[in-house]
Amino acid sequence: MRYFSAVLAFVALLSASVPFTASGETMSETSLHAAATSGDVAAIEKLLSAGTAIDARDDSGATALLAATHANQVEAARALIDAGADVNAKDDIEDSPYLYAGARGHLEILKMTLAHGADLKSVNRYGGTALIPASERGHVETVRTLIDAGVDVNHVNKLHWTALLEAIILGDGGERHQKIVELLVKAGADVNLADGKGVTPLQHARAGGYKEIEAALAAAGAR
Structure with missing residues (x-):
């Protein structure tokens, strides 16, 4: 007792x-x-x-x-x-400091994560690298930083979209997304890699009325 x-x-x-x-x-x-x-x-x-x-x-x-x-x-x-x-380290919805900083354009934190072992091949809950949402959201310097770090520009997520496709499909066709398309193309993005339904980046650009992006893609050999 x-x-x-x-x-x-x-x-x-x-x-x-x-x-x-x-x-x-x-x-x-x-x-x-x-x-x-x-x-x-x-x-x-x-x-x-x-x-x-x-x-x-x-x-x-x-x-x-x-x-x-x-x-x-x-x-x-x-x-x-x-x-x-x-x-x-990922949370319950598969965000990590590296992935979230990239997706949200938190550039200073992103650079710190890159300098301290960020896994460039890690993906979010949609199966996308940090480059894909950064491209969609128009974070030009973030996209440049991730490309320079070596993130695969032709990675395809669970929606069957690449960074190039997301920049066009979910972007607004304005100056930031035009610049991102330019950066991706220069870095070797496949301008003819279609989405899951077979629609190409050029076709998406035309459908959106994004003349500048359409012209840039065509100049890079897009069909």
Whole structure:
């Protein structure tokens, strides 16, 4: 009986010293995500020094680095990456700091992930590399950076679209997407690689009324 009481007292002491949230996550881990989201570098460094696990997950499976990337908190991301955070750690919907930074055009964070082991072949839940959503969303410098890093310009996602196809199908045909098409073509994008229904980039450009893109594709041998 005395032993049982001692065990209960120890468990109570442990629970008081390392509080947990409803999800089972320690409060220090919750604090690390909060500090990352708000860009509080001092708090991040203090928490890591106290032994908080750098790649601990929140309820969505996100690490603190992914939380910092969501908020485009560059200095928080830098502190975490310099301390060894995994730039390829994916959450429950298969986003990683590298993939999310590329998709959202968070260029400074993207460059940091590339310098710290970003997996250029990793894909999101749609089976696309970081280059594909970056092209769709018109992030010109991000596209340039990913091409220079060596991302496959002809990778095909689960929708049977390449970066070139997404730039045309989901783009607006404006200057940013014209430049992205130019960059992709120059980098070796296959201008005749059709979508899953056999529709080519040139045909999509014509259907969208994107004259400048149509002309650029035709000049590159598109049919």
